[in-house]
Amino acid sequence: MEFQSTRVASLRNHVQHQVATGQFKGVAWCLEHRGKVVEQGMAGYQDAQSEQPLNKDTLYRLYSMTKPIVSVYCLQLIEQGLLQLDDTISRWLPAFAGQRVLGADGSLQACQRAITIEDLLTHRAGLSYDFLPGCPVADQYRAAALAADGSRSLQDLSAALASMPLAHQPGTRWYYSYATDVLASILEKVSGKPLSACLQDALFEPLGMSETGFQLSEENHHRLAQMFGQRELGEAPAAAADENKVPSNQLRAMNVDASYPSTDPDFARGGIGLYSTVDDYRQFMSVLMHGKASSGELILSRPMLDCLWQNRLTQQQMPITIGTKAYPGYGWGLVGRVMADTSASMRLTGIGEGGWAGAACTYFWVDRANEFSGIVMAQYLGSEVTLGPDIQALAYGTLA
Missing domain, CATH: 3.40.710.10 (DD-peptidase/beta-lactamase superfamily)
Incomplete structure (x- = not known):
């Protein structure tokens, strides 16, 4: 073309x-x-x-748009033999081994299989996000201010997610989520360095991305x-948008x-x-x-x-x-x-x-x-x- x-x-x-x-x-x-x-x-x-x-x-x-950068760094570690797509994440984050899934009736069910690195990369780990409407797990995220509190460390965020139930069985559904944050906490453990240093050394410096951090x-x-x-980050939409309304923003x-x-x-x-x-x-x-x-x-x-x-x-x-x-x-x-x-x-x-x-x-x-x-x-x-x-x-x- x-x-x-x-x-x-x-x-x-x-x-x-x-x-x-x-x-x-x-x-x-x-x-x-x-x-x-x-x-x-x-x-x-x-x-x-x-x-x-x-x-x-x-x-x-x-x-x-941070996510693709972190995901590419993960793929670099896979190329180096330090990770595999089918690795279970509990190898680095043991707290995820005991997670359960919150059922529609409020019951907690055992995971049918472990979460893998591929699940995190493809948003099929069963995790959720604060802003997703109609999701009971998202309600728990909002109550814990996962999105609102930027002072929480990456490892603490991962630990908080591990302490809460999953929204879906691993591998069964694409569900936008904190998966890349959990992935990043694993990348820190695998590399032995803070995420910022990992990205600087592996991507930003060789790519000449001196303005990114x-x-x-x-x-x-x-x-x-x-x-x-x-609306704030993590805040759920107030109501479903009117399909007949012309989309419009308010500059607040x-x-x-x-x-x-x-x-x-x-x-x-x-x-x-x-x-x-x-x-x-x-x-x-x-x-x-x-x-x-x-x-x-x-x-x-x-x-x-x-x-x-x-x-x-x-x-x-x-x-x-x-x-x-x-x-x-x-x-x-x-x-x-x-x-x-x-x-x-x-x-x-x-x-x-x-x-x-x-x-x-x-x-x-x-x-x-x-x-x-x-x-x-x-x-x-x-x-x-x-x-x-x-x-x-x-x-x-x-x-x-």
Whole structure:
């Protein structure tokens, strides 16, 4: 496929409209095709109060776009022979050996099998998330302030999860969850280093990601994009969205320091927590595209790269669904979503396209077959507007 630059006006107009109508205060985007940037732009503000515009060095809270980075580090350890996909996690976290599953009637049932590393990578461990509606286990998470308390250490978070029941039997269902946080606590034990040091040595340094990390220095705080939103991290939606209502956001400024600290030297998570720029995260995306850093250094072998892009969900476990929101056509690999059935997709995409997103409207995709990738950055929690997927669809409309 060839990129048609004459067709990017629709994408730009869409973003400008989202900002002009008050859905977002600032949006940045970048598209790459065959290793070259073919489109990039920014609209709106980094700081609305001072009317400071977005710029190339603006920093964003990645939220769940942290997960693919942590997952790739896990795959590196597998390549080194330090882990296997079928390893049971109780080998490193004994407290998970005695977990039980909370039944629909409130009874506790024994696990039919142990949780494995693959279960954690594919969100089939039976864990849950605070914000998932109608989930009794999520209610327990909220009561324990798992998402709200960013001061809790990664190991303490893992221990708290082990002390609570599972929402589902391991391996039976794709259920978005704290799985990557539990995985990260195992990675610390396997490597013998804090997660931040692991990622710095194995990924950020070789990839030249000097702007990415779990903390911000005092001199970089002014570069952080302002956060807006309609609900706190971990807070369940108030009610199901009206299908007949046009999706709309309210620009309410939010302080998320308690759940997403920027100066705590001990803060690290597997599922959220990283700060980064558009250009820095693009360096990581090159690993998912080619397995290599821009310098040519091999980060993941070709066999591992091919392996991570395979959909591992059964037909019964598809499509992936978060709460009531389904993602038609998408399965899940070892790092993120994978488009497995374009006949079911509701937006333009390509077979094998994949990536992930963050709670505050960060989003990326990588399409190896078409050598096409893109990234979108905004900062809005609980958005009703599907910014990233909409921009992705408009981006695919530029290919001929």
